[in-house]
Amino acid sequence: MxxxxxxxxxxxxxxxxxxxxxxxxxxxxxxxxxxxxxxxLNDGNDAMRGGIYWWPRMFSLDSYHAVFQNDGIMLAMGVTIAKTLVGTVIHVLFTAMVAYAFSRKELIGRKVYMMLGTVTLFFSGGLIPTYLLIRDLNLLDSFWVYIIPAMFSFFDLIIFLAFFREIPEGLEEAAKLDGANDFKIFYQIIIPVSMPVIATIALFHGVYQWNDYFTGMIYINKSELQPIQTYLYRVVAQSSSNQMMNAAAGNVSKSVSSQTIKLATMVITTLPIVLAYPFLQKYFVKGFMIGSIKG
CATH class of the missing domain: 1.20.5 (Single alpha-helices involved in coiled-coils or other helix-helix interfaces)
Incomplete structure (x- = not known):
């Protein structure tokens, strides 16, 4: 006892x-x-004094007004939204198609492809060869540099593959008896029953596309094609927030500072992902459990 x-x-x-x-x-x-x-959310001049830890001392939305009135930031936000939506849809569909082919036992050379793909998880060609490849493909200063190189991920293929292997073979056999070909089976049967893993991969890649600043920094020189993360990176790195304050209309620039504009931009760029995550969380958790339990 x-x-x-x-x-x-x-x-x-x-x-x-x-x-x-x-x-x-x-x-x-x-x-x-x-x-x-x-x-x-604090007045910019007052925030320069410091000492703000728990609540705004002088509440002000002027920094957010300055951000939204800047054409460069809004254009960069539009590029980010476009590349996130287009890139995520294309990545999910293309990776799912390749994973479905890998899940077929009759695929010739499947073990060789798996071995080659596994190598890419640990080794890469490096930045310089990648840059030369992107240049030779005429993707420099192109919107498609955000989409085409990120169309496929072998790591995501493994997650798809684990899910596809758990789908009963009877579903496909019944569809084939009804005269369905592989494309019809994939789009009308496999995709609808694979929504948990699709939502998981979409969240993975959507967050990557939204947060990616490196691609725009290396491969994009045109300001109109820079995403918001690259724009924010250059604002922080080069301390160019004064340009945004000068672009603000009226008396907004009198109550903002470079620091508060940086912080407001950070909040604006982070908020969409934070709001989207709760709606995908149940699929995210379920997708992580794929393949962990048998029987």
């Missing part, structure tokens, strides 16, 4: 320790986000 009480006390102490540890981790993770939001 005494041993049982000691075990129970140890478990209670361990549980309390875990709870405190998780609260500390959550605070350390979430507070920087809260700090950015709070300072972006």
């Amino acid at each position: 005494l041993s049982l009480n000691r075990r129970t006390m140890r478990e209670a102490i361990f549980d309390h320790f875990n709870n405190v540890l998780m609260l500390v981790i959550c605070f350390v993770t979430l507070y920087p986000i809260w700090y950015v939001v709070v300072n972006s």
Whole structure:
């Protein structure tokens, strides 16, 4: 009985320790986000004094007004939205098609393709060969440089493959008896029953497309084709926020600073992904469980 009480006390102490540890981790993770939001909602000149940690001292939306009144930022936001939507749809469909072919036992050379694909998970050609390839494909300063190189991912193929292998073969056999070909089976049977894994891959690639700044920085020189993340990177790196303040209309520039405009831009670029994640979370969790349980 005494041993049982000691075990129970140890478990209670361990549980309390875990709870405190998780609260500390959550605070350390979430507070920087809260700090950015709070300072972006404060008057710019007042924010320069510092000391704002929990709540705006002088609430102001002028920094957000300055961001939305800047044509460069809005154009970059449009490029980001377009490449995220187009790139995600094409990536999901193309990777799913390749994964469906890999899931067929009758595919000739499947083991060789799997071996070659696995190598690409650990090794790449490097930046210079990739740049030369993009140049030779005439993708420099082109919107399609965001789409074509990212059409396929072998890592995502593995996730698709694990799901497709769990689909009962009877579904395809019944469809073939009804005269359906492989394309009809894929689009009318495989795709509808694969929504959990499709949502998972869409979330993976959508977040990648939205956050990608490197592609625009390396392969794009035209300002009208730069995504918002590349624009924000150059604002932070080159401290060019004064250009945005000059573009603001009226008296907006009198109550903003380069720091608050940077923070407001960060909030605007992060908000869409944060809002989209809760709607895809159930598919995201289910997609991660693919292949983990048999029977």
